[in-house]
Amino acid sequence: MYRLVFTQVLSRLDAEAVHHLTIRLLRLLGMFPPLVRLLHRLLAPRAESLRVQAFGVHFASPFGLAAGFDKDAGCAEPLSALGFGYVEVGTITAHAQPGNPRPRLFRLPESRAIINRMGFNNAGAAAAAKRLRRVRHIPAVVGVNIGKTKVVPESEAVRDYVDSARRLAPLADYLVVNVSSPNTPGLRDLQAVDRLRPLLSAVKEAAGRTPLLVKIAPDLADEDVDAVAELAAELGLAGVIATNTTISREGVASTEAGGLSGRPLKARSLEVLRRLRQKAGDRLTLVSVGGVEDVDDVWERLLAGATLVQGYTGLIYEGPLWPSRINRQLARRLRRHGYGSVREIVGRTA
Secondary structure, three states, X not given: OHHHHHHHOHHHOOHHHHHHHHHHHHHHHHOOHHHHHHHHHHHOOOOHHHOEEEOOEEEOOOEEEOOOOOOOOOOHHHHHHOOOOOEEEEEEOOOOEOOOOOOOEEEEHHHOEEEEOOOOOEOOHHHHHHHHOOOXXXXXXXXXXXXXXXXXXXXXHHHHHHHHHHHHHHHOOEEEEEOXXXXXXXXXXXXXXXXXXXXXXXXXXXXXXXXXXXXXOOOOOHHHHHHHHHHHHHHOOOEEEEOOOEXXXXXXXXXXXXXXXXXXXXXXXXXXXXXXXXXXXXXXEEEEEOOOOOHHHHHHHHHOXXXXXXXXXXXXXXXXXXXXXXXXXXXXXHHHOOOOOHHHHOOOOO
């Protein structure tokens, strides 16, 4: 049914307008806790085999929603009720900013992909912190993804990230430093190890006991992926999220500027995951994202060494029942192969 609605109606409307309408509907749903609890009872992962622990946090399922959908931390609870094992909100910046000019979000249905150049549009860390303080009516693991405010010069980037971390880390189950979006000028330069070290060190101190991860780009050279893995392990980070969107246009017809997500990113995201696992072993928790469309992709990422897996573009093309369906299929596959827990398959082909 959703695919028919998407093809006949949603795909004909402006992509960002549909996204904002979806967010408003989810926020409206969040105003009725009994409905959220009902959805959670119907759709949330229940199978004991799906439960996993990473960096001291318990997840009902290894499959979660990547950052970029709930940019302002306004609907993490309703999204969790749809069946995601966890929801990563953001990217949130220390100061409010409007993002880049519209249009800035483009669907590529023939490639099962999306291009966005949103530019970290959000209401800022203070507004997000206010929303994250709300009482949760269902169990929900919420990660917070932080980035650099666009108008802040690169020389002050560390302070900008630290400001966000101090506000948001106490309210997050885990914190993510995003240095890999292609839509903020100069941001990806911070992935260079000599610049990344002081940034991560400062944010880790500001985060306190909250687990800290770093999110990297798929466009990094292999040797730079290795260097980031070594740095993250050396600094005692909780893990690495691989990968963000790509600036490559291989396999798609569009030349729109921005970050490409979805199916075309699948192969490179898996390559980076395998390289991180080879380099870091089990010293870091690896979170795989990029081109995850179905249970086969989730299964492959787990086997390759990811403890957690994220999706986003698949939600756009598959609809609100997508996370619940993947969880059911994953639990069935575990049973069929004789595994009692998802933990038993992590890294088996690494």
